[in-house]
Amino acid sequence: MQVRLPKRTFAEALGMLERIIPGRASNPALTHLRFEVAEGGLRLQGSNGELDLELVVPAEVEGEAVRLVPGQLIGQVVRNLPGELVELGLEEGQLTIESGSFATRLTTADPAEFPPLAFEAETVARLPARELGRALARVRYAASGEDYRAIFRGVQLELHPTRLRSVASDGFRLALYDLELALDAERKFVVPARSVDEIVRVLERTEGEVALGLLGGHLTLAAEGFRMAAALMEGEFPDYERVIPPEFALEAEIDATALKDSLKRVKVLADRNNHRVDLVFEDGRLEVVAEGDYGRGVERLEVDARGEAQMVLAYNAEYLEGALGPIAGKARLRFSGAASPSVIQDAEDGGYLAVVVPLRV
Amino acid sequence: MQVRLPKRTFAEALGMLERIIPGRASNPALTHLRFEVAEGGLRLQGSNGELDLELVVPAEVEGEAVRLVPGQLIGQVVRNLPGELVELGLEEGQLTIESGSFATRLTTADPAEFPPLAFEAETVARLPARELGRALARVRYAASGEDYRAIFRGVQLELHPTRLRSVASDGFRLALYDLELALDAERKFVVPARSVDEIVRVLERTEGEVALGLLGGHLTLAAEGFRMAAALMEGEFPDYERVIPPEFALEAEIDATALKDSLKRVKVLADRNNHRVDLVFEDGRLEVVAEGDYGRGVERLEVDARGEAQMVLAYNAEYLEGALGPIAGKARLRFSGAASPSVIQDAEDGGYLAVVVPLRV
Numbered sequence: 001m002q003v004r005l006p007k008r009t010f011a012e013a014l015g016m017l018e019r020i021i022p023g024r025a026s027n028p029a030l031t032h033l034r035f036e037v038a039e040g041g042l043r044l045q046g047s048n049g050e051l052d053l054e055l056v057v058p059a060e061v062e063g064e065a066v067r068l069v070p071g072q073l074i075g076q077v078v079r080n081l082p083g084e085l086v087e088l089g090l091e092e093g094q095l096t097i098e099s100g101s102f103a104t105r106l107t108t109a110d111p112a113e114f115p116p117l118a119f120e121a122e123t124v125a126r127l128p129a130r131e132l133g134r135a136l137a138r139v140r141y142a143a144s145g146e147d148y149r150a151i152f153r154g155v156q157l158e159l160h161p162t163r164l165r166s167v168a169s170d171g172f173r174l175a176l177y178d179l180e181l182a183l184d185a186e187r188k189f190v191v192p193a194r195s196v197d198e199i200v201r202v203l204e205r206t207e208g209e210v211a212l213g214l215l216g217g218h219l220t221l222a223a224e225g226f227r228m229a230a231a232l233m234e235g236e237f238p239d240y241e242r243v244i245p246p247e248f249a250l251e252a253e254i255d256a257t258a259l260k261d262s263l264k265r266v267k268v269l270a271d272r273n274n275h276r277v278d279l280v281f282e283d284g285r286l287e288v289v290a291e292g293d294y295g296r297g298v299e300r301l302e303v304d305a306r307g308e309a310q311m312v313l314a315y316n317a318e319y320l321e322g323a324l325g326p327i328a329g330k331a332r333l334r335f336s337g338a339a340s341p342s343v344i345q346d347a348e349d350g351g352y353l354a355v356v357v358p359l360r361v
Numbered sequence: 362m363q364v365r366l367p368k369r370t371f372a373e374a375l376g377m378l379e380r381i382i383p384g385r386a387s388n389p390a391l392t393h394l395r396f397e398v399a400e401g402g403l404r405l406q407g408s409n410g411e412l413d414l415e416l417v418v419p420a421e422v423e424g425e426a427v428r429l430v431p432g433q434l435i436g437q438v439v440r441n442l443p444g445e446l447v448e449l450g451l452e453e454g455q456l457t458i459e460s461g462s463f464a465t466r467l468t469t470a471d472p473a474e475f476p477p478l479a480f481e482a483e484t485v486a487r488l489p490a491r492e493l494g495r496a497l498a499r500v501r502y503a504a505s506g507e508d509y510r511a512i513f514r515g516v517q518l519e520l521h522p523t524r525l526r527s528v529a530s531d532g533f534r535l536a537l538y539d540l541e542l543a544l545d546a547e548r549k550f551v552v553p554a555r556s557v558d559e560i561v562r563v564l565e566r567t568e569g570e571v572a573l574g575l576l577g578g579h580l581t582l583a584a585e586g587f588r589m590a591a592a593l594m595e596g597e598f599p600d601y602e603r604v605i606p607p608e609f610a611l612e613a614e615i616d617a618t619a620l621k622d623s624l625k626r627v628k629v630l631a632d633r634n635n636h637r638v639d640l641v642f643e644d645g646r647l648e649v650v651a652e653g654d655y656g657r658g659v660e661r662l663e664v665d666a667r668g669e670a671q672m673v674l675a676y677n678a679e680y681l682e683g684a685l686g687p688i689a690g691k692a693r694l695r696f697s698g699a700a701s702p703s704v705i706q707d708a709e710d711g712g713y714l715a716v717v718v719p720l721r722v
Binding site: 070073076077080081082094095101102103104105106107261262264265266268269293294295296297298299300301 | 431434437438441442443455456462463464465466467468622623625626627629630654655656657658659660661662
């Protein structure tokens with residue numbers, strides 16, 4: 001077999017696969033990528049046992065071949081190649097890679113060792129790939145990194161006839177994103193946050209639609225050039241909607257970047273244990289305040305507030321920063337009191353909603 | 362007291378001090394910087410017990426003050442300030458920092474707690490600051506990170522009547538840099554590599570000359586705007602000149618960047634334990650070769666070689682890359698055999714010389 005393709009295309013695909021293929025695994029075949037010369041290009045597959053990825057890379061091909069190649073190694077080799085074009089061949093069971101003045105041979109393994117990947121599910125919904133990516137990316141930060149309440153280590157996707165919702169929470173904060181679209185489905189499932197990160201990365205560079213499927217505890221995603229399958233988590237989120245207060249005593253609009261910058265400055269002075277930063281509203285003014293062992297920091301910000309004249313709310317600064325993270329323009333802040341969950345929305349994108357529970361002080 | 366100065370100047374000075382001031386120390390005063398309002402500016406001092414740094418920062422000042430301020434914290438605060446200008450004051454023993462809409466107060470401590478710093482030594486030599494910085498920076502990589510033979514964790518400076526030499530080694534490689542200049546001195550001393558890094562950083566942004574002094578086991582450096590004192594290591598390097606072969610059987614000139622790039626590519630295939638890469642010279646040609654568990658990589662490079670027609674030399678790739686690191690243009694490689702130390706020089710800068718011991722194979 002003979003393959004020719006641009007180094008850049010090949011390196012980019014290997015870079016995506018390298019992120020998934022583990023450096024070590026109890027099944028050594030999983031540290032390899034499955035390399036197949038298919039019609040019109042290369043079919044590359046990798047898996048970490050929880051997430052499977054297949055990329056089809058256009059290339060000039062002659063002949064056929066299926067081999068397993070060390071996954072991390074081939075990525076490193078191809079990234080460093082001197083030329084613009086890469087030529088691949090098979091000699092005595094070794095994959096040859098040539099580019100410019102450089103030539104290498106990599107040992108390969110029998111493709112029969114590779115586990116079968118679970119890409120074949122019936123499509124339950126089709127939607128714009130980038131919008132799905134965005135819906136996942138905007139809430140991802142709120143997922144938990146702790147083992148406690150394991151379900152919160154995932155992102156819940158909800159397919160409804162009129163919308164798709166992504167939700168993440170760690171029990172102290174919540175983020176959701178609603179995408180209005182007609183889906184002929186009514187399903188809920190939870191994707192591990194680590195898999196979500198890789199799915200987002202693939203969706204970001206995908207044009208057009210992606211087909212979602214569900215089969216045997218897996219979510220499958222398929223579009224031009226790629227297929228993925230992610231093992232789902234068992235269970236679903238507890239009823240999170242009840243933590244969103246129905247009414248608010250104070251509402252404010254503020255430039256999200258100005259508030260994020262201020263939090264960054266002020267939190268330097270915050271208590272090292274709880275990272276407490278206070279939002280002090282008084283007669284239409286806002287002060288951001290923190291005080292710790294080494295001193296006190298205060299910043300006064302422009303805000304457009306309506307409702308109760310005075311309110312003091314204490315937060316873990318990092319939670320507040322996280323909730324504001326996906327908002328580029330104006331943020332709408334809604335408070336029903338110092339002891340109730342606060343709501344943060346994107347004033348220019350109705351789909352995003354975050355809930356942050358204030359600190360008990 | 363009242364101080365006004367540009368945020369950028371202040372943040373830059375604090376950034377240098379922050380690199381030295383430890384986050385934790387058995388003497389808590391060392392985690393602080395000594396802040397003094399002096400004539401025409403601020404005098405800022407920090408120390409980690411091994412290296413002392415004083416920076417004088419021009420500022421508009423009124424009144425007087427000397428306090429200790431938490432060293433890491435003030436750096437973080439100033440870096441994040443919203444305005445271009447910073448105003449400092451003292452209120453009830455707290456340092457106030459104001460800029461734009463942001464105001465903070467930092468607790469301060471009694472300056473009597475701060476250890477006296479050892480800046481006052483008699484000048485033994487004066488030389489251009491940037492050239493000294495370059496002489497140190499070029500050999501620093503060869504210093505050892507291991508506790509074994511502790512003296513090699515430093516960089517040796519040798520002052521001779523007609524030159525300054527910097528030398529570093531870890532026992533398997535050596536780098537030296539000769540700066541031709543008239544010095545009225547004949548001294549040798551070893552500066553800890555960690556202190557060398559900070560000295561280089563300060564010298565890089567220093568115009569004009571720096572005065573070197575020696576006193577009580579310390580090297581002092583002084584120039585416009587700063588003073589430093591570095592505790593010296595005890596002892597001196599063993600006689601390293603005897604490892605440099607007097608004659609060579611093969612000499613070659615090669616573009617240093619081309620060889621570095623090739624090593625980067627080829628070493629990916631090298632044995633994971635010894636990182637072995639071979640340089641194979643044959644009839645005026647050079648091949649860079651590595652072979653490990655996963656395969657083999659080869660690259661052919663343009664080289665201008667004289668002397669023996671054939672020679673194969675094996676190196677730890679990282680040692681070879683280190684020796685080539687400071688060379689931007691052509692490198693001169695000089696070999697006296699596979700079992701003798703190899704010499705690498707900068708063909709365009711006679712001051713630099715590196716020795717790398719080949720692997721025993």
